[in-house]
Amino acid sequence: xxxxxxxxxxxNLALIEKRGLELISHAEDLQxxxxxRVELFGKKGELTSLMKQLGQxxxxxxxxxxxxANAIREALTKxxxxxAVRLKQASITKQLETERVDVSLPAREVPQSFEHPxxxxxxxxxxxxxxxxxxxxxxxxxxxxxxxxxxxxxxxxHPSRTMQDTFYVSREEKLVLRTHTSPVQIRSMLxxxxxxxxxxxxxxxxxxxxxxxxxxxxxxxxxxxxxDVHMGDLKGILQYxxxxxxxxxxxxxxxxxxxxxxxxxxxVDMQCCFCKGAGCRVCKSTGWIEIGGCGMVDPEVFKSxxxxxxxxxxxxxxxxxxxxxxLKYSIExxxxxxxxxxRYFLQFPRWLV
Ligand code: PHE
Numbered sequence: 001x002x003x004x005x006x007x008x009x010x011x012n013l014a015l016i017e018k019r020g021l022e023l024i025s026h027a028e029d030l031q032x033x034x035x036x037r038v039e040l041f042g043k044k045g046e047l048t049s050l051m052k053q054l055g056q057x058x059x060x061x062x063x064x065x066x067x068x069a070n071a072i073r074e075a076l077t078k079x080x081x082x083x084a085v086r087l088k089q090a091s092i093t094k095q096l097e098t099e100r101v102d103v104s105l106p107a108r109e110v111p112q113s114f115e116h117p118x119x120x121x122x123x124x125x126x127x128x129x130x131x132x133x134x135x136x137x138x139x140x141x142x143x144x145x146x147x148x149x150x151x152x153x154x155x156x157x158h159p160s161r162t163m164q165d166t167f168y169v170s171r172e173e174k175l176v177l178r179t180h181t182s183p184v185q186i187r188s189m190l191x192x193x194x195x196x197x198x199x200x201x202x203x204x205x206x207x208x209x210x211x212x213x214x215x216x217x218x219x220x221x222x223x224x225x226x227x228d229v230h231m232g233d234l235k236g237i238l239q240y241x242x243x244x245x246x247x248x249x250x251x252x253x254x255x256x257x258x259x260x261x262x263x264x265x266x267x268v269d270m271q272c273c274f275c276k277g278a279g280c281r282v283c284k285s286t287g288w289i290e291i292g293g294c295g296m297v298d299p300e301v302f303k304s305x306x307x308x309x310x311x312x313x314x315x316x317x318x319x320x321x322x323x324x325x326x327l328k329y330s331i332e333x334x335x336x337x338x339x340x341x342x343r344y345f346l347q348f349p350r351w352l353v
Contacts, residue, residue, distance in 0.1 A: 006061045009053055010068060016046050017072045024079045030087050033080065041076050111349030118218055118337055120348060121245075121325035122201050125220050128244045132237060134199040134222060139184035141203055145174040147183035151304040152261040167205050167215075177205035181221035181318060182261060185297075188223065189305035194312045196225040201321065212334055218321035225297065225307070225314035231264070234294055234315035242270045242291075246328060250276070253288065262295025262316055273327050289327065292319025 020040045027033035041047040051069050054062055126136060139147075149161055160166065160179065169175040184200035200221040209215050224233070231254070239252045250273055254266035269290050272283035279285040294317035299309040322334055329348075331337070336344060 005053070005057060006065055009050070009057075009065050012050055013047075013068055013072050016040065016050065017075060020047075020072075020076045021079050024076065024083050027083055027087065030084065030091065033083055033087060037080055041073055047073055047076070109351050111351055113350050114345040115348045115350045116337070116345065117325045117329050117331065117348055118321055121328060122218060122220065122321050124245060125241065125321065125324065126199065126201060128241055129199045129220075129222065129237075132240065134197050134224075137184055137188050137198045137200045138202065139178070139181070139187050139200060141178055141205070142169050142175055143178040143183045145176055147186050148176050148178050148180075151186045151301065152182055153298050153300040153304075154260045158260065163207070165207055167207055179206050180204050181219045182316070184221055185223045185261075185301075185316060186305060189225070189302075189307060194225045194227075194307060194314075196223055196314070198223050214322070214334055214338060219318050220321055222317045223297070223314060224316075225312055227312055229296075229313040229315055231296060231315065234296070234317065238268055238294065238317060245324065246270075246273050248273070248276075254294065257293060257295075259293055259295055261298050261301045262293075263298045265293065265295035268292040268294050268317065268319065274330075291323055291327075292317060294318070 020036075023036050023040070024033065027036055037045075039045055047069065051066075054065055054069070057065055130136065145161075149158065154161065166179050167177040169177060181200045181202055181204060184202070185198075188196055188198045188200075198221075202218065202220075203216055204219050205216050206213070207215060222237070224237075235252065235254060238254075242250055242252050250271040252271075253269045255269055257265045257267045259265040267290050269288040271277040272280060272287055272289050274280050274282045275287065277287040279287050283289050294315065297314035297316055302309045302312065302314070322337060325331065325337075326334065
């Protein structure tokens, strides 16, 4: 092999070097760079195949050519390393850019827990009435017959006293599961002198079970006793409660009725919250929905707690909390409150504040 071989070899080397350095310095990303390495000076790359020619060279030429080839491999490797460092840097910078977290954004809200709709409604009713100056009182669920019936002017033979309606805990001790929250009125009046301004939320029990009645449900009672109280005050409070609770101008009306412990007595109706009084399926086309009972405290009740019936007047009201919750949250079946279906409560998240 003549010296022409060496010349040729060197020319080819120079071409590989020039092209290689050019390509490497423009490699777009690490993957592209790796492809170039394999093609240019990998085991089966251009440089390696060119070096196969070394075997055909003379003893004098071979070391010269070998050295040059090695120098070029080194030059390419160096340029490869340098480019790799830059591309790595660039890719990290790009990742930091695109995955940047804006720590000043408000955090996504996470519900703290889930609330039973009856308790949510109860809490709202309490907070509305507390803002009107009513104080929350509690009473026991096992109650004396006297507090639950006698003191409230129920005659001894009143039908609601029968076992079909009332759960008796002990006939001998005259203990019942309270059938309404009204006995807490008695407890409050026995405990303090007028004026009284109390509310009592809580569980009550009646021997009743179908799709609109549950043997246990919740009521909220209200009692206001003072010197100059009249039915207009009562209606004003009920109207305020309904407007605040439903957040709209639904009217309240009082319909004459009867309760042993109030005189006069009335049922509390509100305009249907679904049709705003126009008439729909829920209000059976009447435009009105009954939500509770109310009236002026009967003097017989004041007598049983030794209040001076010549000096004071009072009004009382009681309403079903399940009913209020069903209307506000559009819940159709009363039983869904007590079935403890976890998915149902997911609709009532309580947010961290
Ligand atoms: N206690 C009555 C009931 O359970 C409701 C009511 C309370 C009526 C206060 C008048 C006054 O039906």
